[in-house]
Amino acid sequence: MLQFLQLLASGIAQGCIYGLLALGFVLIYKATEAINFAQGDLMMLGGFVGLGTSVAMGMPFWIAFLATLIVMFLFGMLMERTVLRPLLGHPSFTVVMVTIGVGFLSRGMVTMIPFWGTETHVLPVPYRDQIVRLGGQGNEGGLVLPTEHLVIIGITVMLILSLYLLFKHTKIGIAMKATSQNQLAAFYMGIPVRRINMMVWGLSAAVSACAGLLLAPITFVHANMGFVGLKAFPAAVIGGFGSIPGALVGGLIIGVVEMFAGFYLPEGFKDIAAYVVVLIMLAVKPTGLFGENLRKRV
Amino acid sequence: MRFLFKTNYHQDVRLFKHGGQIFWYAALAVLLLAMPWLMPEYYVSQLVFIWIYAIVSVGLMILVGFTGQVSIGHAAFLAMGAYTEGYLQQLGWPFALSLTFAALVSGITGIIVGLPALRVKGMYLAIATLAFGFIVEEGVTRADGITGGNSGMMLGSLDVFGIAIDSEQRMYYLCLIILVLCVVGVMNLLRSPTGRAFVAIRDSEVSAQSMGINLAYYKTTAFALSAAITGIAGALYAHKLRYISPEQFTFLQSIELLIILVVGGVGTIYGAIFGAAFWIGVQQLIVIAKDWLPPAIGQQTGLQPTIFGIILIAFILFEPMGLYGRWLKIRTYFQLFPFYRKGMFRRQKSYMKSERMK
Numbered sequence: 001m002l003q004f005l006q007l008l009a010s011g012i013a014q015g016c017i018y019g020l021l022a023l024g025f026v027l028i029y030k031a032t033e034a035i036n037f038a039q040g041d042l043m044m045l046g047g048f049v050g051l052g053t054s055v056a057m058g059m060p061f062w063i064a065f066l067a068t069l070i071v072m073f074l075f076g077m078l079m080e081r082t083v084l085r086p087l088l089g090h091p092s093f094t095v096v097m098v099t100i101g102v103g104f105l106s107r108g109m110v111t112m113i114p115f116w117g118t119e120t121h122v123l124p125v126p127y128r129d130q131i132v133r134l135g136g137q138g139n140e141g142g143l144v145l146p147t148e149h150l151v152i153i154g155i156t157v158m159l160i161l162s163l164y165l166l167f168k169h170t171k172i173g174i175a176m177k178a179t180s181q182n183q184l185a186a187f188y189m190g191i192p193v194r195r196i197n198m199m200v201w202g203l204s205a206a207v208s209a210c211a212g213l214l215l216a217p218i219t220f221v222h223a224n225m226g227f228v229g230l231k232a233f234p235a236a237v238i239g240g241f242g243s244i245p246g247a248l249v250g251g252l253i254i255g256v257v258e259m260f261a262g263f264y265l266p267e268g269f270k271d272i273a274a275y276v277v278v279l280i281m282l283a284v285k286p287t288g289l290f291g292e293n294l295r296k297r298v
Numbered sequence: 299m300r301f302l303f304k305t306n307y308h309q310d311v312r313l314f315k316h317g318g319q320i321f322w323y324a325a326l327a328v329l330l331l332a333m334p335w336l337m338p339e340y341y342v343s344q345l346v347f348i349w350i351y352a353i354v355s356v357g358l359m360i361l362v363g364f365t366g367q368v369s370i371g372h373a374a375f376l377a378m379g380a381y382t383e384g385y386l387q388q389l390g391w392p393f394a395l396s397l398t399f400a401a402l403v404s405g406i407t408g409i410i411v412g413l414p415a416l417r418v419k420g421m422y423l424a425i426a427t428l429a430f431g432f433i434v435e436e437g438v439t440r441a442d443g444i445t446g447g448n449s450g451m452m453l454g455s456l457d458v459f460g461i462a463i464d465s466e467q468r469m470y471y472l473c474l475i476i477l478v479l480c481v482v483g484v485m486n487l488l489r490s491p492t493g494r495a496f497v498a499i500r501d502s503e504v505s506a507q508s509m510g511i512n513l514a515y516y517k518t519t520a521f522a523l524s525a526a527i528t529g530i531a532g533a534l535y536a537h538k539l540r541y542i543s544p545e546q547f548t549f550l551q552s553i554e555l556l557i558i559l560v561v562g563g564v565g566t567i568y569g570a571i572f573g574a575a576f577w578i579g580v581q582q583l584i585v586i587a588k589d590w591l592p593p594a595i596g597q598q599t600g601l602q603p604t605i606f607g608i609i610l611i612a613f614i615l616f617e618p619m620g621l622y623g624r625w626l627k628i629r630t631y632f633q634l635f636p637f638y639r640k641g642m643f644r645r646q647k648s649y650m651k652s653e654r655m656k
Contacts, residue, residue: 035421097560098614105607111600233425272436275429282426286418
């Protein structure tokens with residue numbers, strides 16, 4: 001039983017990371033109908049920017065954290081402006097390919113940073129290597145929760161809450177929602193659709209960067225850490241692409257299933273568990289758990 | 299400038315539109331046949347890779363370029379073909395039979411993967427193929443009784459109808475012949491009702507369906523054909539490398555195949571072949587450039603992905619029709635000289651063409 005809870009807790013922590021990445025996909029998909037294959041690479045860039053601000057520039061961790069989010073927000077806007085805006089109105093395959101190109105480019109550029117790019121780095125965080133015990137006596141038994149995991153869960157919850165408030169109560173958030181529902185109508189209502197799209201890309205990049213910083217104490221920072229992003233696709237699909245709570249729930253499901261598959265099933269199942277789950281989901285209910293079942297208008 | 303005066307409907311679907319094409323293709327054929335004698339062995343070997351990649355690209359083009367279904371797991375079919383061929387060769391099957399069987403196994407897998415395509419579209423399908431790709435990759439690693447797992451599989455020497463394929467030149471001719479057969483087959487397919495149905499599905503599923511096209515049947519066919527051709531290429535790939543292991547059939551390989559299509563030009567067979575040639579060529583150029591560049595840049599492992607990324611982004615932004623589109627523009631410029639206008643090939647843009655369901 002204890003073991004089960006232990007696995008569940010690690011699964012949820014890992015699932016939060018997937019959920020945040022899936023959230024990045026969903027934000028962009030809802031706003032622009034593009035699928036961003038560079039989401040994982042944005043996460044990786046977030047990790048490296050965090051490294052730059054906290055190690056190279058010597059900022060305290062939480063300030064570096066905020067600085068990273070701001071830098072990545074700007075990077076996301078820049079990416080939209082330079083690469084994606086010219087492709088407005090092109091088929092989604094084109095957009096997918098261009099984000100793959102951005103992914104290649106950012107991975108390559110990071111690897112080219114002298115002395116840094118090819119190494120694996122440890123991001124110094126104030127909460128490293130501490131554990132919290134629930135139940136059990138003194139220093140033995142009970143549920144062992146590494147602080148890294150607790151911080152992941154805590155920050156994810158905070159982020160989701162602030163996004164919720166953003167979309168519910170601020171002008172920008174409501175404009176984003178309007179744009180994602182109907183671009184043309186939003187444009188007629190005087191919403192600057194292009195600028196809003198730019199900000200959505202920024203937001204998505206910042207969310208992924210956040211995931212990168214949270215993941216950094218567990219997997220370290222290296223140029224290929226972005227491949228985790230590929231497991232966020234299944235998460236987004238399970239939640240129903242286009243649903244923000246769905247993305248998080250999908251992420252949690254993937255994280256937990258993966259953790260259990262790694263423990264109870266033979267070796268090798270851990271890596272493909274997410275994909276098996278998504279195939280089953282697509283076969284059973286292609287619209288996902290929270291997807292709306294709508295017909296396409298001709 | 300040539301004026302084609304059509305007097306017969308069959309002229310629209312002829313493989314060669316006019317005498318000039320026959321002449322130029324014949325010239326190309328002579329050049330290709332003479333190539334192994336004109337070039338050093340190393341470059342012949344690279345040409346073999348171009349032919350193999352061209353076969354894969356032609357296969358993928360049926361799916362992506364003509365039927366409009368995106369597959370991000372095509373390396374899995376390549377793996378299917380390669381491992382089937384390797385395994386059957388160990389059992390002592392003759393090449394013709396094992397190659398057919400490799401195509402068959404891939405094709406049947408293609409049908410299975412195509413099944414989700416009947417229910418899901420666009421990005422969902424892409425993710426289903428992605429998932430399939432990962433599962434096959436892992437399966438190949440784990441099924442070490444057949445595939446040798448991570449330690450890989452060695453292939454014996456190849457023997458086609460009693461002729462030992464023991465030199466690069468013979469491999470060159472073998473791959474060239476199979477490529478030509480595939481290309482001619484696909485060209486014939488595209489001018490048949492099946493091919494027309496594929497293109498109709500690509501352009502609009504709803505319209506295709508209302509014209510009486512059975513979406514399920516044609517999408518599955520497209521998947522099966524595409525996978526089968528990729529499987530053939532996989533078998534050749536295995537023989538070319540003589541050693542296959544799961545690392546050769548990863549997600550990145552699938553992405554590379556898509557990049558080839560985009561760079562060559564989506565929606566034409568020329569695009570598939572141009573893209574393959576360009577891709578292998580660029581890799582060779584990078585190898586050569588490494589010696590020229592200062593070591594601080596040339597010895598970087600990040601050089602290759604950076605260049606790939608730049609090429610991909612540049613093509614999509616500045617030449618969306620790919621290399622074939624560029625060639626078409628240059629040719630039209632000279633054909634119409636001096637009446638070529640800049641906007642001739644500009645694509646129609648819509649403000650927002652929604653794929654989404656409303």
